[in-house]
Structure formats: C-alpha cells, structure tokens
Amino acid sequence: MPQMSKVELYAAIRRDHRAGVAMRELERKYNVGWRTVRKALDSAWPEPRKPLPPRPSALDPYKAVIDGILRADLDAPRKQRHTVTRIFHRLIEEHGADVSYPMVRRYVADRKPQIAVEAGKAPIEAFVPQTHPPGMEAEVDFGDVAVRLAGELVTCYLFSFRLSYSGKAVHWVFASAGQEAFFEGHVHALRVLGGVPRGRARYDNLKAAVAQVLGLSRARVETDRWIAFRSHFGIESFYCRPGVDGAHEKGGVEGRIGYFRRNHFTPVPEVSSLAELNEMVEQWDLHDGRRRIGSRPRTIDEYFEIERPLLLPLPGEPFETGRVFTPRVDRYSQFTVRTNRYSVPVRLIGKRVRVVLHASHLVVYDQNVEVARHERLIAKAGCRLELDHYLEALIRKPGAFPGATALEQARSAGKFTPVHDVWWAQARKVHGERDGTRALIEVLLLARHIPHEHLVAGLATALRAGALTADAVALEARKAAQAEDEPPLTALSAGTSGSATVTFLHEWRLAHLPPDTRPLPSVTPYDQLLRRRRASGGAHREEEAQ
Known part of the structure; x- marks a missing residue:
C-alpha cells in the first residue's frame, strides 16, 4: 500500500466505514490502532501535533537579566541604549556567562518588541487600505544610488515622481539632492507626464522644501522658493511624519525607488557622464511602464492612459529652477x-x-x-578651470603657461591633445621658449572661432610641413573645414600626397579673390592733356618773342 498522509488515511477510514467495514477490519487493513480509527471517525481533520517542550539552553539562567536590561532601556536616552554587543559583553564580564553572541542576538530580537508592547511603549499600528482617484495624487522622494562615474565610484541621488493611481513613475539622477535638483526633477517629471496632479503630492521633510518642522503636527514652515515653485505649477503639498514612522505614508514611491535600485542599478552601472546615465534611466522608465503592479489586471501604461487626461495642464511660462x-x-x-x-x-x-x-x-x-x-x-x-579664460594673461606671461593648473585640467579633459604638445615643443625649438609659447597661445585663441577638431587637424598638417605659426595653423584648419564640407570626390581629386604642403596666407588670399574682368587701364586719354600743354607752351613762347 502506498504511503498516505494522515488526512488521506482519515478519509480512507471514513469512506470504508460508511461502506460497512467493521472497526477491527479497518485496524487490520490500515495497520493502525483502535484510537486512530476512533479519531478518524470523529473528525475528518487530524489533531495537530503537540509542540515539543523547549530545549534547555545555556542562556536560560540569564534571560531575566536580559529582560531587565531591555526594560531599563525603555526610559534611557535613545543614543545610550544597549546594543546586542553591549548586552553580550555585560553577561560575560558581570555574570561570567558561557554563551555565544548569536544566541544572545536571537533572544534579544524576539524579546525586545515583546517587552515594548508589555510596557505600552509600542502600540500595534494598523494600516488602512487607501483608494487613489485618477489624476489626483502623487508621491515624491530621493533615493541614494551608487554609480561608477568616469571610472570612480560615487554616490548620486535618484529623484522619483510617482502618480498614486496608475503607478506611473518618472526618474532622474542628480549629483546632489539640493533644491536645484529638487526643482529640476519636478520640471522633468511634469513635462514627461504632461500635466500636474489635481490633488496633493506627498513629501518627506526635505530641506529643499521645509525650513522648519513645527512639532508633531502636520504644519510646516516652507522655503520661499518652494512656495513660489508650488504656486507656479499649482502643486498642493502634504508632508509625512518625520522619521521612519512617516515612511509608510508614501510607501508607493519608497517601494518604487527600491524596485528601481534593485532591478536597474544592480550591478552598479558604469557610465562616462550623468547625461549618459539619464538616457538609460529614460529607457528603463519606458520599459517599466509595460509591467503590472502586484495582481492588478492592467499595465502601468494602461492605467496612465486613463489618468493622463485628468491632469492639470502645465503653465505656459517656464520657472527658473537655478x-x-x-x-x-x-x-x-x-x-x-x-x-x-x-x-x-x-x-x-x-x-x-x-x-x-x-x-x-x-x-x-x-x-x-x-x-x-x-x-x-x-x-x-x-x-x-577653463584654459581659454587665462589666454589673455598668459600671452603677456608665457612663462606661467607650462605650470598652469588650467593647462593640466585641459589635458585631463582631452582639450589639450598630444598634437598640441608636439607642435609646442617644435615651436620652442625654432622660435625659442618665450616666442614658441606665445605662438601656441595664439593658436589656442583660434579655438574661439574654429571648431576643436578642425584646429587639431590644422595643427597636425602644419606640424608635418614645419609651419610653426598661428597663421599657418589657421589656414590649414579652414582648409580642413572646407574639405569636410566638400563632396568626397572633390576632396579626393584635390590631391592628397604623403608629404604635407602649406599655402602661405597672402597666396591663399590672392588665389581666392574673384576674377577681375575689367579692361586693363590705359593712359591714352591723358595724351590730350599733353597736346594741350604743348600748344599752350608754344603760344606763350611766341608772345615772349614779340
């Protein structure tokens, strides 16, 4: 006979008894005693097993001591209450207890909330389910996220704006959680959502919005800029209770940030800039709109389509968030x-x-x-520092250029390339330290009018040709820009040989002048003046002769 569970055994005994099988026959058939048969006939459910008596523990003699410490902590200052480690050390030092730390930790974790309830210090709080009308409410919060930014692990701040009805959320990552980020996060989220909730938005007591918390009430002293921002967009604010006790009052956005951190920031993303990361965040938001929350029958985007028309329109004028x-x-x-x-x-x-x-x-x-x-x-x-900001001073003080902090930052950012360094070295060999450095600074001044990539191309061409003047670099940079604008066949037919050639600036200007179709100048009309002068000169001589 296959092994049966106790519920199946009881069901089989009851079925055979209803068919007229005697009790003794049931005992032999199922190999059980008469008490088991009697219990099966009395109830379809087996009796639950009796719990085993607790096993003795080395901690038993000291449980009363631990309870006394936990009760005393109820009235002690919050920052001077016992930790599990301190209780463990006191048991060993003061009582000579031979117990382990995990044993003490498990007992304290179980007993501490019980003692608080027994003393009336931790009343059980009931959570009441809420219904959120569409287009009415939202929740806003920041969350910390770790990002490997340009190879360095840094802490950034994930802004989250979540509509309570649909669960539609918009996120953005900032370098700080200051008031500027708080405002810009709102502007981005409202622009993506296409409107403003008609009801209230729930907030923590962020310094960006709240200047002072007035006791245990809901009253707050808000910052002036936040009041102006709310007024501009028509946002009604609702502030949760301070600390952990108020976290559940905006549990939707709290859970949303946790979901976003676990699913999209694990493993830690590696990006070169926050702009690149936020492009990824926008794609993650679009992807998350296609999922369902819990047991809801529709996706987030489907609920949002119901909610979108009910939002208030955005104001026509922008708000200066900076x-x-x-x-x-x-x-x-x-x-x-x-x-x-x-x-x-x-x-x-x-x-x-x-x-x-x-x-x-x-x-x-x-x-x-x-x-x-x-x-x-x-x-x-x-x-x-920006190197371009110091060029006017450096051209008067070229000796300060090699050690300039702005130069080192330009190198690190890739704006001062190895081509610049090689051209500079050659210019110093030809023109001397001072004049060679000044020639480089004149080249850097060209960057205000010539794109960086064209200027680097001009530097490379001038370097190969041995033309170490700013005029030559400017000309070659403009030629590089023109070659980029020309069709490919024209650029190829222009002739590209292995050796670079440089056209001097005056030759280039003459070659690019428009053709002169005017006739050559003539002095023939002036011959009439010569004849008139000869005639007047002869008459004058005749008068003198007379």
Whole structure:
C-alpha cells in the first residue's frame, strides 16, 4: 500500500466505514490502532501535533537579566541604549556567562518588541487600505544610488515622481539632492507626464522644501522658493511624519525607488557622464511602464492612459529652477559657489558676476551676457578651470603657461591633445621658449572661432610641413573645414600626397579673390592733356618773342 498522509488515511477510514467495514477490519487493513480509527471517525481533520517542550539552553539562567536590561532601556536616552554587543559583553564580564553572541542576538530580537508592547511603549499600528482617484495624487522622494562615474565610484541621488493611481513613475539622477535638483526633477517629471496632479503630492521633510518642522503636527514652515515653485505649477503639498514612522505614508514611491535600485542599478552601472546615465534611466522608465503592479489586471501604461487626461495642464511660462549667486571674481580669475571654485575670463577680475546654479551645471553672466558655463563639481572644495579664460594673461606671461593648473585640467579633459604638445615643443625649438609659447597661445585663441577638431587637424598638417605659426595653423584648419564640407570626390581629386604642403596666407588670399574682368587701364586719354600743354607752351613762347 502506498504511503498516505494522515488526512488521506482519515478519509480512507471514513469512506470504508460508511461502506460497512467493521472497526477491527479497518485496524487490520490500515495497520493502525483502535484510537486512530476512533479519531478518524470523529473528525475528518487530524489533531495537530503537540509542540515539543523547549530545549534547555545555556542562556536560560540569564534571560531575566536580559529582560531587565531591555526594560531599563525603555526610559534611557535613545543614543545610550544597549546594543546586542553591549548586552553580550555585560553577561560575560558581570555574570561570567558561557554563551555565544548569536544566541544572545536571537533572544534579544524576539524579546525586545515583546517587552515594548508589555510596557505600552509600542502600540500595534494598523494600516488602512487607501483608494487613489485618477489624476489626483502623487508621491515624491530621493533615493541614494551608487554609480561608477568616469571610472570612480560615487554616490548620486535618484529623484522619483510617482502618480498614486496608475503607478506611473518618472526618474532622474542628480549629483546632489539640493533644491536645484529638487526643482529640476519636478520640471522633468511634469513635462514627461504632461500635466500636474489635481490633488496633493506627498513629501518627506526635505530641506529643499521645509525650513522648519513645527512639532508633531502636520504644519510646516516652507522655503520661499518652494512656495513660489508650488504656486507656479499649482502643486498642493502634504508632508509625512518625520522619521521612519512617516515612511509608510508614501510607501508607493519608497517601494518604487527600491524596485528601481534593485532591478536597474544592480550591478552598479558604469557610465562616462550623468547625461549618459539619464538616457538609460529614460529607457528603463519606458520599459517599466509595460509591467503590472502586484495582481492588478492592467499595465502601468494602461492605467496612465486613463489618468493622463485628468491632469492639470502645465503653465505656459517656464520657472527658473537655478539658484542665483553674485560672487566677486578674485585675482586668480575665479569665484566660489558652494565651496567649489570656477574660472571666468581674466577681464572680469575684481567684478561681481551673476551665477545661476543648476543641478548639473552653472552659468555665469556679466550684465546679462553669458561669459562662462561649467559642469557642476560633485565633490567639495574642488576647482574647475577653463584654459581659454587665462589666454589673455598668459600671452603677456608665457612663462606661467607650462605650470598652469588650467593647462593640466585641459589635458585631463582631452582639450589639450598630444598634437598640441608636439607642435609646442617644435615651436620652442625654432622660435625659442618665450616666442614658441606665445605662438601656441595664439593658436589656442583660434579655438574661439574654429571648431576643436578642425584646429587639431590644422595643427597636425602644419606640424608635418614645419609651419610653426598661428597663421599657418589657421589656414590649414579652414582648409580642413572646407574639405569636410566638400563632396568626397572633390576632396579626393584635390590631391592628397604623403608629404604635407602649406599655402602661405597672402597666396591663399590672392588665389581666392574673384576674377577681375575689367579692361586693363590705359593712359591714352591723358595724351590730350599733353597736346594741350604743348600748344599752350608754344603760344606763350611766341608772345615772349614779340
């Protein structure tokens, strides 16, 4: 007979008994005692097994001591309560207990919440299911993510804006979680969603929005810029309770960030820039729109199609999300914003400039004219310099060029290429240290009018031809630009030999002048003046003779 479970055994005994099989025959058939047959006839469900008595443990004599420590911790300052490690050490030092750390850890994990409930310190909190009307509510939060950015492992911040009804979420990664990133994340999310929720949006007590939390109530003192931002877009804010206790009040976005981190940031993504990473984030958002949440019958995008028409329209005018600073430029042609230093052209030394700080970059203005633009530094106390900003000073002080910090940063960024270095070395051999460096600086000044790739091509051609002047480089760079614009056959027919040739600037200008179709000049009309002069001269001599 195949092995049966106890439920199957009871069912078979009851079936045979209803068919008229005697109890003794049932005992022999199923090889059980009369008590088992009696229990099967009394109930279709077997009795549950009695729990085994707890096994004695080496911790038993000390459980009362641990309970006393945990009860005393209920009234102790939060930062001076016992950890499991401290309890373990006290048991060994003060009581001579022969117990293991995992044994103490398991007991404390089970007993600590029980003692809190017994003392009335941790009332059981009930969670009430909520229904979210379409187009009414949203949840917003930041989450930390690790990214390998340009080969370096850094911590970035994932902004998430999630509609409560459909679960449609929009994400964006920023270098910081400041107010600029908070605003730009909203602008991006609302633009992608195509509208603004009609009801309220749930937030943590972020410093970007909340200046002060007023006790345990829901009242908050909001920052002025956040009030203006909310007013511009028509967002109604709702703030959760501070700390861990309020996390469940926006559990949708909390879980969404966790899902996004586990599924898209594992393993750690390796990118060269945040722009590249955010392109990937946009694709992940599109992909996630096709999934179902839990047991819902439709996808996120299908629910969002219901919700989209119910959103409020976006305002017609943009909102300036950047934060404005007015620092003064020091004698190093630098200014400081948020502990980091950035360069501007040397002509602005001593002046105040207007800096608009965004989440990923900053723009510098001098009397409403943009004079510089930098990628924002992630670390603190950093320095970002642009070599072009110092060229006017370096052409007067060429000796400062080799050790310039801006030169090293230009090399690291790939703007000052090995071709520049070789051309510079040859120019110093021919013209001398000072004049060769000045010639290179004149070449770098050409970058303000000639694209970088064309200028490098001009440098390479001039170097092969031994033409170590800025005029020659400018001419070859323009020829490279023209060759790029010409059709391929024309460029090939122009003749490309192994040795480079350089056309001097005055020859190139003459060759590119339009053809002169005018007739050659003639002095014939002036002969009439000569005849008239001869005639008048003869008459004058006759008068003198008379």
